[in-house]
Amino acid sequence: MNAQRILSQLMQQAGSGQRQKAGGSGIDVKSLLGGGALGLLVGSKRGRSLGGKAIKYGALAGLGALAWKAWQAHQEQKSAPAEATTATDQPLEQLSGERQETRSLSILRAMIAAARADGHIDAVERAALGEQIDALGADDELHAWVEREMSAPLDAEAIARDADSPQAARELYLASVAIIDDQNPMEKAWLDQLAQALSLDSEMRQALEREVHAV
Structure with a gap:
């Protein structure tokens, strides 16, 4: 599947908003999130009040690097020695081939689950998301996978x-x-479940959340 390209x-899409922000012109929420696949994922079609909070979606543009930075800050806070890393324990941007695709x-999958956590994505939105994913170049296999993920139990x-x-766990979170x-209790509860499943302690969670909201 061409998941990496999608x-x-x-x-x-997220990075284009960050470039606007860096240029001093602010972020155009409608152009960044209004009609594309990212917009459907974050729920702009469900009437959320995005406002300045949309800035945080720019974190997706530097996902792996930001998760790695959060881990380093976490290690420094604990005054812990550097942990050994493996070939897979690298930021997304440093992976290649099958490892990057996986x-x-x-x-x-994590993004789709997070978007569904409030239970408000209906059949029309699922169809629209499928169309947007196709427009980004999804093959039949990936399209079918997205359909399954949109319907599967959380x-x-x-x-x-x-x-x-551990790096993959940080990126998923x-x-x-x-x-x-x-601000949505159901979605916050989903984050709690996910953090527990990923074995992320509260300090690591806070470090990751700080990176997202600082973007």
Whole structure:
């Protein structure tokens, strides 16, 4: 499947907003989130009041690097020695080939679950999201996978099983934080479930959340 390409394009949508912010012109929420796949995921069609909070979706543009930065800050706070890393325990942007594709698919799954956590994505929105994913270049296999994920029961443990390393776990959580509405109790409860399933302690969670909201 071409999950990595789809995720890259979603991240580019988010990154375009960050470039606007950096240029001093602010973020155009309607152009960034209004009609695309990212907009459907974050729920702009459900009437959320995005406002300045939409800035946080720019975290998706630097997902792996931000999760890595949060881990480093967490380690410094604990005054812990550096942990050994493996080939898979690397930021998304440093992976390649099958490892990058697998990680991208896991992140897309986490994003879809986070978008569904309030239970408000209906059949019309699922169809629209499918169309937007297709427009980004999804193949038939990925399209069918998205359809299944939109209908599958929410299962934080299943998402956590996708994490092949501590870095992957951090990225899955960070992507979820960027998608949810932190004023929605159901979505906050989903984050709690996910963090527990990913074995993230409260300090690591806070570090990841700080990175998302600082973008």
